[in-house]
Amino acid sequence: MSKFSGMKINPKKFHRSQLKFYFFLVPMAAFFGLPILYIFSHAFKPSNELYAFPPRFFVRRPTPENFTDLITFAENGGVPFSRYLFNSIVVSVVGVILSILVTSLAAYGLSKLHFRGKKLLFEINTLALMFVPIAVTIPRYITIARLGLIDSYMVLILPLIAMPVGLFLVKQFIDQTPNELIESAKIDGASEMEIFIKVIIPVIMPALATVAILSFQLLWNDPIGPNLFIDDEAMKTLPFYFQTLAMNAGAPGGAGGNTVAGQGMLAAASMIMFVPSLIMFIFLQSKVINTMAHSGIN
Amino acid sequence: MIKKMNHPAWFFTPYVLLFVLFIVIPVLMAIGLSFTYFNTIETPEYVGLRNYIELITRDEVFMQYVLPNTIKFAFIVGPVGYFLSFLLAWILAQIPHKPRTVFAIILYSPSMTAGIAMAVLWRVIFSGDRSGYINAMLLDWGYIQEPIQFLTSPDYLMNIMIIVSLWSSMGVGFLAMLAGILGIDQSLYEAAYVDGLKNRWQEIFYITIPSMKPQMLFGAVMAVVGTFSVGAIGVQLSGNNPTPQYAGQLMVNHIEDFGFIRYLMGYASAVSVILLIIIYAISKGTFSILGEKE
Numbered sequence: 001m002s003k004f005s006g007m008k009i010n011p012k013k014f015h016r017s018q019l020k021f022y023f024f025l026v027p028m029a030a031f032f033g034l035p036i037l038y039i040f041s042h043a044f045k046p047s048n049e050l051y052a053f054p055p056r057f058f059v060r061r062p063t064p065e066n067f068t069d070l071i072t073f074a075e076n077g078g079v080p081f082s083r084y085l086f087n088s089i090v091v092s093v094v095g096v097i098l099s100i101l102v103t104s105l106a107a108y109g110l111s112k113l114h115f116r117g118k119k120l121l122f123e124i125n126t127l128a129l130m131f132v133p134i135a136v137t138i139p140r141y142i143t144i145a146r147l148g149l150i151d152s153y154m155v156l157i158l159p160l161i162a163m164p165v166g167l168f169l170v171k172q173f174i175d176q177t178p179n180e181l182i183e184s185a186k187i188d189g190a191s192e193m194e195i196f197i198k199v200i201i202p203v204i205m206p207a208l209a210t211v212a213i214l215s216f217q218l219l220w221n222d223p224i225g226p227n228l229f230i231d232d233e234a235m236k237t238l239p240f241y242f243q244t245l246a247m248n249a250g251a252p253g254g255a256g257g258n259t260v261a262g263q264g265m266l267a268a269a270s271m272i273m274f275v276p277s278l279i280m281f282i283f284l285q286s287k288v289i290n291t292m293a294h295s296g297i298n
Numbered sequence: 299m300i301k302k303m304n305h306p307a308w309f310f311t312p313y314v315l316l317f318v319l320f321i322v323i324p325v326l327m328a329i330g331l332s333f334t335y336f337n338t339i340e341t342p343e344y345v346g347l348r349n350y351i352e353l354i355t356r357d358e359v360f361m362q363y364v365l366p367n368t369i370k371f372a373f374i375v376g377p378v379g380y381f382l383s384f385l386l387a388w389i390l391a392q393i394p395h396k397p398r399t400v401f402a403i404i405l406y407s408p409s410m411t412a413g414i415a416m417a418v419l420w421r422v423i424f425s426g427d428r429s430g431y432i433n434a435m436l437l438d439w440g441y442i443q444e445p446i447q448f449l450t451s452p453d454y455l456m457n458i459m460i461i462v463s464l465w466s467s468m469g470v471g472f473l474a475m476l477a478g479i480l481g482i483d484q485s486l487y488e489a490a491y492v493d494g495l496k497n498r499w500q501e502i503f504y505i506t507i508p509s510m511k512p513q514m515l516f517g518a519v520m521a522v523v524g525t526f527s528v529g530a531i532g533v534q535l536s537g538n539n540p541t542p543q544y545a546g547q548l549m550v551n552h553i554e555d556f557g558f559i560r561y562l563m564g565y566a567s568a569v570s571v572i573l574l575i576i577i578y579a580i581s582k583g584t585f586s587i588l589g590e591k592e
Contacts, residue, residue, distance in 0.1 A: 109309030193303030296512015
C-alpha cells in the first residue's frame with residue numbers, strides 16, 4: 001500500500017502510464033496548432049487554391065506570389081512596403097531595448113534598494129497588472145496630444161515601455177538573487193549602478209528575455225499607435241498597413257469587396273506579423289518558463 | 299559617473315515617469331472626463347453624474363447588448379480559459395522534457411497572434427461562402443444545404459468569438475502555472491501519500507494547488523485582463539463596428555463607438571471607468587476565492 005502511485009513531476013522518460021496524457025494532449029494540440037499551421041500554408045497558396053472548393057488545408061503548388069503582391073500593392077498606395085517594415089523594425093527594436101532597460105532598473109530599485117514609498121510603488125504596480133490599456137485610449141490620446149508627441153517615432157514607443165507585468169516579473173526574479181552577492185561587491189567599493197550592471201544583469205538574463213518577448217509582441221502588433229497618434233503615412237507601421245488592407249480587401253462587408261488577391265495578401269500579411277514572435281519564443285522559451293517560476297503573487 | 303550612481307532615483311525615475319504619463323494620468327483623466335460633456339472641440343463641460351445615469355437608464359444598446367454580451371463573454375472565456383490553462387499545465391508537467399517543450403510551444407503560439415493575423419485566419423475558417431472551412435465540411439457531410447453566414451450572423455458571432463478567445467488564451471498565465479507545477483518538490487507528494495492521501499483529486503487540492511498558489515493568483519489576474527483586452531475581436535471578425543445587430547458588441551467596442559465614431563468622449567470615458575471597475579472587482583473576487591483555499 002505504501003508504494004507511491006501519485007503524480008510524477010517532470011519524468012525523465014516515457015512510460016506507459018503517460019499514454020492517457022497524450023490522448024488528451026494530441027487533440028488539444030490539433031485545436032491550438034492546426035490554425036497556426038494553416039497561416040503558413042495559406043500564405044503560399046496561388047490564387048486558384050485560395051478559393052478552391054472543396055478548400056484544401058495544405059498548399060499544393062506553393063508560390064511567393066502573395067508576398068510580392070503585398071509589396072506592389074503598397075507601392076501603388078504611395079508608401080513602399082519597405083518603409084512600413086523599416087518603421088516597424090525600428091520601433092520594435094528600440095522599444096524592446098528601452099523596455100528592458102527601464103524595467104530592469106526599476107525592478108532592481110524595488111527589489112534591493114531602500115527608499116520611502118517603495119512598498120506603495122510596488123503595490124500600485126501590482127494593481128496596474130489589471131490595467132487594460134485599450135480602456136483608456138481616449139485620455140491617452142489627449143495626454144499624447146498635449147505633450148506634442150503626435151507624429152513622432154517616440155509616440156509609437158513610449159506609451160508601451162512601462163509594462164507592469166514586466167516590472168513585476170523582473171522584480172520577483174531579482175528577489176531570488178542572494179544579498180551576499182551584492183554585499184561583497186559593495187565591500188569592493190562598487191556603486192549601486194555598478195552592481196546592477198556587473199552583478200545583477202548577468203544573472204537576470206532569463207527575466208530580461210521574458211520582458212523582451214512580451215514587449216516585442218506589444219510593439220510589433222500595436223495597431224493603436226500608428227492609427228491614432230501618427231498622421232504622416234510614411235511613419236506608420238505594418239499593423240496599420242495590414243489593417244487598411246483588411247478593411248479594403250478582406251472584410252466580409254468591406255468596401256473593396258472580397259477580392260481573391262486581397263485574401264492572398266492578407267494571408268501573407270498574417271504570416272509576416274506572426275513569424276517573428278514565434279521564432280523569438282521558440283528560442284527563448286526555456287528562459288521564459290524559468291522566469292515564470294518566480295511569477296507568483298503573494 | 300556610474301561609480302557615483304547610488305541614489306534610488308537613478309533606478310526608478312524613468313519607469314515611474316512613463317508609468318505616470320501613460321497609465322496613471324490617463325486613468326485619472328478618464329475618471330475626470332466621465333463627469334463631463336466633451337466633444338473634443340469645446341472645453342469639457344461638467345455634467346455631474348449625467349453620463350452614468352444615461353448609461354444605466356437610457357442607453358438601450360448598453361443595457362440590452364453590450365453589458366450582457368460582456369458578462370457572458372467574460373464569464374465563459376475567463377473561467378474556462380483559466381481551468382484549461384491549469385489542466386494543460388498539470389498534464390504537461392507529467393510528460394518528459396522534450397515532448398513537453400513541443401506541446402508548450404504549440405499551445406502558447408495562438409496567444410501570440412494578435413489583431414490582423416488572428417482575424418484573417420478565423421475569417422477564412424468561418425468564411426460565409428463554401429470556400430470557408432467549416433462551411434465546406436458541413437456541406438460535405440450533408441448537415442447543411444446552404445453555407446452559413448457565421449461571421450455576419452448574430453446567432454453565431456458570439457460563440458465564434460468565445461472559441462477564438464479560448465484558442466488564444468494559453469498565454470503568460472498558462473506558462474506561469476506550468477512553471478509553478480514544475481517547481482513543486484516531488485517529495486511533498488510522496489510524504490502526503492504516506493500520510494494517507496487517497497487519490498489524485500485529493501492530491502490536486504491538498505498538494506498541487508496550495509504549493510503553487512502564487513502562480514495560480516498570477517494566472518488568474520492574467521486571465522481576467524486577457525479576457526477584457528481582446529474586446530476588439532468581434533469587430534475584427536465581422537469587419538464592422540457596431541457588430542451585426544450588436545451580437546458581438548463588448549464594452550471596449552462601445553467605448554470606441556462613442557469615443558472615436560460619435561466623439562462623445564465624456565460618455566465614452568464613463569464606460570471606460572465602469573470597465574476598469576468591473577475588471578478590478580472580478581480580480582479581487584477571484585483573489586478572495588483562491589485565497590480561501592489555504
